[in-house]
Amino acid sequence: MAVKLKSLAGVQSQTVSLTTDLKLRIEEDILSGKLRQGEKLVEQAICDEYEVSRTPVREALSQLGAEGLVESIPNRGCFVVGISDSEMQDIFTLRKIYEVQATRWAIERITDEEMEELEENFEFMEFYTMKEDVDKMLNINASFHKMIYRASHNRMLEQMLSSYQLYVKYAPKYIDDDSAYLDELLKEHRAIYQAFLDKDPEAGAKAMAIHMDKSLSRHR
Amino acid sequence: MAVKLKSLAGVQSQTVSLTTDLKLRIEEDILSGKLRQGEKLVEQAICDEYEVSRTPVREALSQLGAEGLVESIPNRGCFVVGISDSEMQDIFTLRKIYEVQATRWAIERITDEEMEELEENFEFMEFYTMKEDVDKMLNINASFHKMIYRASHNRMLEQMLSSYQLYVKYAPKYIDDDSAYLDELLKEHRAIYQAFLDKDPEAGAKAMAIHMDKSLSRHR
DNA sequence: AATGATGACTTTGTATACAATTATACAATC
DNA sequence: GATTGTATAATTGTATACAAAGTCATCATT
Incomplete structure (x- = not known):
């Protein structure tokens, strides 16, 4: 069964x-x-x-x-149903738009408990950047985003963004220097995390938009 | 079977x-x-x-x-899985964001054939506004939006916006004056349609944003 | 009275059988 | 040679049977 x-x-x-x-x-x-x-x-x-x-x-x-x-x-x-390159391009745009909105809402709505999880996640991220463990970082990166989806307290948004993550996961990524990549990623996340600490939705939205743009540029 | x-x-x-x-x-x-x-x-x-x-x-x-x-x-x-009032509120926000993006893409990507359909739809809308036929107008309104989704040439976006329409369809709507409602709707659509004629994505995005805000205000 | 084990009953998960539809091959017709 | 018709096979749609898990009332024990 x-x-x-x-x-x-x-x-x-x-x-x-x-x-x-x-x-x-x-x-x-x-x-x-x-x-x-x-x-x-x-x-x-x-x-x-x-x-x-x-x-x-x-x-x-x-x-x-x-x-x-x-x-x-x-x-x-x-x-x-396949996804053409141009559709994949669109998906990145659509994802960016909702990631930004999710971040805005998450900063407004996050609970103390969720905030603690986010803090822990960010600390892991610092750790694995030091260890230069790319695989672990990709997982931590994914769960960082998932936590934001969760903290936006909107099931629908959470569901849609999770499915975008799936698509993005399989999109080819071009990285020549692991160490530089990890540093960039950490820096981008730090900006987002800082907005959570400051409880500044617009700063968070901006930081996430930048993160998404950089992410796109790493995919081509 | x-x-x-x-x-x-x-x-x-x-x-x-x-x-x-x-x-x-x-x-x-x-x-x-x-x-x-x-x-x-x-x-x-x-x-x-x-x-x-x-x-x-x-x-x-x-x-x-x-x-x-x-x-x-x-x-x-x-x-x-029910939808709470606050989730419904969020859905309107999420819908607005994607309707705006769909309009932008649609104006950039619409084919001649699709443009003819849109023209026809708009003429129907003028006709039923004159006739003051609210039910017909609601259908025409829905297909106007669907045409935009189609013209955005993105299956995923089309699918998501179609499902939002379903939610919105069942959200209670408050209208006291049918005639005034129809006139408003027509005016809002005219602005959007005009942006298609002018091939001006940003004007279209703006007009759609206004249409969505008004739509929300009619739902409470 | 509260707790927890027992077992009958309900409900879900999976396999399979049958019905309806579609795809394919091939002959008949033009 | 292309097209249409038809029989047959392959495939999907639906119903049903059985297996596994969950639910709930009952009752003994504390």
Whole structure:
């Protein structure tokens, strides 16, 4: 009824529904480019590949359809909806706009508890910058943003920005100097974090806008 | 396998999948407030109500979950996610931001064909303002916006703005004078349409921002 | 009375069977 | 040779059966 994900050594294995698991896998296959634009997703083929029945496959595809990653044509099947370069460009613009608004609201609405988490996150970020651990930094960066989404106290915004993060995650990134990259990232985040300390929404919005612009420039 | 919707006199009946049909019905029940915040949606109960099997019910709920209208807790079921007044307030803000961006892009990217459709739509609007037909106007208004979404040539943006329209559709609106309302609406649209004629994205963005602010003020 | 174990019942998760639709191959017609 | 019609296979849509998890009332124990 549920599947145990391959667990990392010593790490407790997670149990999720087949549907959820499948959805994540297919999502990754689409965003990573393994599945091409327009490609048809035949249910039985997915069943065979992942050794599950059609029910969870259909539910996963159904959800992906609602999210727009896949287009479902009645009685004909599901087709991969790809993202062109120009659409990816647009996504960065759309993301920036909402990241800025989320920051504004987050600074106005953040709770003490959330503020503590943000502080902790920022300290981790300083630590991993020193350690020059890029992978860890990418994770911390992602959760920094997620905390802001959370602190904006708007489910819808949180959901949309989270899905943007997915897209951005798979967009190719060009970095020639890890150390310089980490320093830049830390500096940009510091400006945002400072706005939270100062409780200055507009300063935060501005700092986030800059962060987003720099982020875009690192992606091409 | 599919259901024939009740057809209006003389109008050709439409055939959609049970899943799609169910999804629309449940969506409406949630947004109209028939289903309350936190209420549990028991699959079998929905099956009984609409006389279908669990499969399409589960798929409809699955999609609504992906869209954020219901929350699905593993092995426990689906629960209605309501929208509080403050969230509704936020939705208007978020919508405004993207409507403005959509207008900007639409003016830059609109095709000749789309421009003709927009022109036609605007003429309809003038016509129904004269006729003082509020219902027709609301439909025309909705499709005016949809055309802009389309002309922005960004699927994602189009999809998000369409779902905002759904929310707004069910938000209570306060109008005391139909005629004055229609005149206002026409005037606001004229300003936007004029920006399309002038191919002036910033004027369009401004006009749309004003339209959104007025729209908000009519909702309270 | 409060707590916690037990078990029947309900509900969800998944697999599978069947029905309806669409895609494909191939023959008949022009 | 292109086009249309038709039979067959492949695929999607829906219903149902079974497995697993959760819910809840009951009752014994403290």
